Amino acid sequence: MEILLQQIINGLVLGSMYALIALGYTMVYGIINLINFAHGEVLMVGALTSWTIIGLMQESMPGTPGWLILVISLVIACIVAATLNFVIEKVAYRPLRNSPKLAPLITAIGMSILLQTLAMIIWKPTNKAYPNLLSTTPIEVGGAVISPTQVMILSVTAFSLVVLMWLVNYTKLGRAMRATAENPRVAALMGIRPDMVISATFIIGAVLAAIAGVMYASNYGIAQHAMGFLPGLKAFTAAVFGGIGNLAGAVVGGILLGLIEAIGSGYIGSITGGVLGSNYSDIFAFIVLIVMLTLRPSGLLGERVADRA
Amino acid sequence: MKNSKNLALYILGVVAVLALPIFLQSQGNAWVRIADIALLYVMLALGLNIVVGYAGLLDLGYVAFFAVGAYLFALMGSSHLSDTFPWFKAMFPNGLHTSLLIVIPLALVVAGVLGVMLGAPTLKLRGDYLAIVTLGFGEIIRVFLNNLDQPINITNGPKGITAIDSIKFWGLDLGKAWKFDGFTISSVTLYYYLFLALVIATIIISHRLQISRIGRAWMAIREDEIAAKAMGINTRNMKLLAFGMGASFGGVSGAMFAAFQGFVSPESFSLMESVMIVAMVVLGGIGHLPGVILGAVLLAALPEVLRYVAGPLQAMTDGRLDASILRQLFIALAMIVIMLMRPRGLWPSPEHGKTLQRKGVASDAPVAPGSLQTHAPGIETPADELPGAASRPMSINP
Numbered sequence: 001m002e003i004l005l006q007q008i009i010n011g012l013v014l015g016s017m018y019a020l021i022a023l024g025y026t027m028v029y030g031i032i033n034l035i036n037f038a039h040g041e042v043l044m045v046g047a048l049t050s051w052t053i054i055g056l057m058q059e060s061m062p063g064t065p066g067w068l069i070l071v072i073s074l075v076i077a078c079i080v081a082a083t084l085n086f087v088i089e090k091v092a093y094r095p096l097r098n099s100p101k102l103a104p105l106i107t108a109i110g111m112s113i114l115l116q117t118l119a120m121i122i123w124k125p126t127n128k129a130y131p132n133l134l135s136t137t138p139i140e141v142g143g144a145v146i147s148p149t150q151v152m153i154l155s156v157t158a159f160s161l162v163v164l165m166w167l168v169n170y171t172k173l174g175r176a177m178r179a180t181a182e183n184p185r186v187a188a189l190m191g192i193r194p195d196m197v198i199s200a201t202f203i204i205g206a207v208l209a210a211i212a213g214v215m216y217a218s219n220y221g222i223a224q225h226a227m228g229f230l231p232g233l234k235a236f237t238a239a240v241f242g243g244i245g246n247l248a249g250a251v252v253g254g255i256l257l258g259l260i261e262a263i264g265s266g267y268i269g270s271i272t273g274g275v276l277g278s279n280y281s282d283i284f285a286f287i288v289l290i291v292m293l294t295l296r297p298s299g300l301l302g303e304r305v306a307d308r309a
Numbered sequence: 310m311k312n313s314k315n316l317a318l319y320i321l322g323v324v325a326v327l328a329l330p331i332f333l334q335s336q337g338n339a340w341v342r343i344a345d346i347a348l349l350y351v352m353l354a355l356g357l358n359i360v361v362g363y364a365g366l367l368d369l370g371y372v373a374f375f376a377v378g379a380y381l382f383a384l385m386g387s388s389h390l391s392d393t394f395p396w397f398k399a400m401f402p403n404g405l406h407t408s409l410l411i412v413i414p415l416a417l418v419v420a421g422v423l424g425v426m427l428g429a430p431t432l433k434l435r436g437d438y439l440a441i442v443t444l445g446f447g448e449i450i451r452v453f454l455n456n457l458d459q460p461i462n463i464t465n466g467p468k469g470i471t472a473i474d475s476i477k478f479w480g481l482d483l484g485k486a487w488k489f490d491g492f493t494i495s496s497v498t499l500y501y502y503l504f505l506a507l508v509i510a511t512i513i514i515s516h517r518l519q520i521s522r523i524g525r526a527w528m529a530i531r532e533d534e535i536a537a538k539a540m541g542i543n544t545r546n547m548k549l550l551a552f553g554m555g556a557s558f559g560g561v562s563g564a565m566f567a568a569f570q571g572f573v574s575p576e577s578f579s580l581m582e583s584v585m586i587v588a589m590v591v592l593g594g595i596g597h598l599p600g601v602i603l604g605a606v607l608l609a610a611l612p613e614v615l616r617y618v619a620g621p622l623q624a625m626t627d628g629r630l631d632a633s634i635l636r637q638l639f640i641a642l643a644m645i646v647i648m649l650m651r652p653r654g655l656w657p658s659p660e661h662g663k664t665l666q667r668k669g670v671a672s673d674a675p676v677a678p679g680s681l682q683t684h685a686p687g688i689e690t691p692a693d694e695l696p697g698a699a700s701r702p703m704s705i706n707p
Contacts (some may be wrong), residue, residue, distance in 0.1 A: 286445030
């Protein structure tokens with residue numbers, strides 16, 4: 001029973017990170033129908049930037065408390081990632097807005113490779129130890145343990161989600177985003193500038209990705225140039241799982257995916273009598289996705305896209 | 310006039326392609342190797358072009374079929390199975406060393422069946438949903454290849470399978486250089502001609518498919534699936550056929566790859582590989598055979614050629630910019646720049662979809678009585694022949 005509880009906690013932590021990344025995918029997809037393959041790389045840039053800032057701060061200001069360093073590095077990582085995503089959209093996606101649908105997909109893939117390469121040049125292609133800046137004493141909850149880092153991940157994610165929901169549902173920008181997602185041309189007739197809305201969406205997505213990147217690196221204690229790819233892929237899976245274009249769907253999809261992955265890899269060994277081990281954990285996401293889409297092609301909460309696809 | 314000029318160009322092209330390895334051979338076998346790999350990629354890209362270019366089904370897991378073909382040949386052409394299973398050794402003491410004439414059709418069939426199996430559950434999906442599911446499928450195959458070394462060792466895990474047979478047929482071993490009268494044709498050159506033959510077969514099949522009823526049905530599905538269905542096209546069977554046919558080319562190409570390299574490991578079948586094949590098709594000009602070939606040759610040969618150019622640059626930057634990083638950088642930049650400048654690909658098809666069949670109707674051809682294809686006299690141009698209509702951007706996901 002302790003194993004189950006432990007895996008549920010791990011799954012929630014993992015899932016909340018997927019949810020953060022998935023939101024970026026789903027917002028971009030909802031508005032311009034593009035799988036932004038470079039989204040995972042924005043996450044990676046965020047994590048590596050914060051790693052650099054932490055290193056610099058620990059060297060120059062040794063007395064600063066860990067949480068403050070983390071917060072400052074997080075803010076700077078968000079700013080860098082947001083600028084980066086803003087530029088990517090301007091350079092690689094905007095000129096192709098009216099081109100065949102596959103063209104922006106290829107530039108997105110190109111961007112993803114380009115960012116990984118640049119990261120290799122800037123940060124060297126080695127694994128970097130991401131320091132643990134919070135206390136390491138684990139907190140015990142009914143037989144399972146949860147580390148302060150995990151508590152931080154859960155609370156930061158919850159906070160970001162609340163802010164995002166408020167932004168999308170109760171602000172002028174959010175209304176403009178929803179209108180543009182519904183129909184950009186009609187939105188433009190109503191006095192909304194779709195270009196501005198799309199830029200804003202990319203910036204918000206990048207901030208979420210950078211937060212997820214810092215959380216990811218703190219959780220695993222490692223940052224490197226290829227770290228964004230797999231979480232990006234799984235987050236996109238989560239977004240499709242929940243119904244792409246649907247914000248609540250991305251959150252639900254992300255958390256469910258994290259839970260399925262954690263519980264699945266915790267139990268697959270004992271269920272199959274040791275034939276399949278936890279090294280298969282990466283495929284749960286995809287198997288669930290295939291089954292899900294076969295049964296319900298628009299995803300868990302997806303309705304809007306059904307008429308468009 | 311124009312025809313004779315075209316013919317001359319054709320002949321020139323054929324001679325150039327046939328003579329290429331002889332010329333490259335004098336510069337060293339490494340260059341012929343690059344040409345060989347490029348040919349394999351041409352085959353892969355042409356196979357994927359059937360799925361993506363003709364039928365409009367975006368498949369991001371295509372490398373899975375390549376992997377299946379490669380592992381099929383690896384298992385049948387090495388002693389791995391005999392080494393691991395005693396009962397197998399009892400039957401075949403030295404391992405199966407299957408003939409090429411069995412392996413090629415077998416790779417074709419196995420990969421094709423797998424393609425249909427992948428296609429079946431995804432029939433309802435379109436566009437990006439399909440892309441992500443096929444991508445997941447590719448990853449599943451790769452994870453299995455990576456982990457099927459225990460408890461039963463089938464794929465030998467991340468270590469891969471080594472010592473795979475070279476290709477032999479009719480007493481001819483392509484793994485060894487050919488000698489007569491002091492003149493040698495190296496092994497890689499022999500492979501070049503084999504791959505060239507396969508590529509030409511692929512081109513012919515692709516071309517015949519494109520202009521056949523099946524090809525037109527695929528394109529109808531690509532342009533508008535609902536309309537195609539309404540016109541009586543069995544969209545389910547047609548899509549499955551596209552998946553199957555595309556996959557079978559991937560399977561054959563994979564088998565050739567295994568034989569050529571003599572070694573397979575899961576690393577060769579990463580997601581990035583799938584993505585690169587899609588990039589070849591799209592960069593070159595989706596759905597257009599010469600374009601796809603151009604894209605494949607470009608993206609396959611470019612990184613290898615850059616390997617030689619990268620050396621000096623690396624020295625200039627104190628080794629910070631090493632060759633592999635530089636190659637990636639160039640590929641990424643090429644993908645972005647080409648797409649920004651030519652969003653329909655480097656060599657897009659001059660017409661497609663609705664405009665395709667109109668090409669066949671010559672203006673002065675005799676009109677069969679009752680034919681609906683020609684224009685009624687007195688009516689000049691149909692509305693959809695307005696200049697803008699032909700340049701309508703192609704839609705993968707209407």
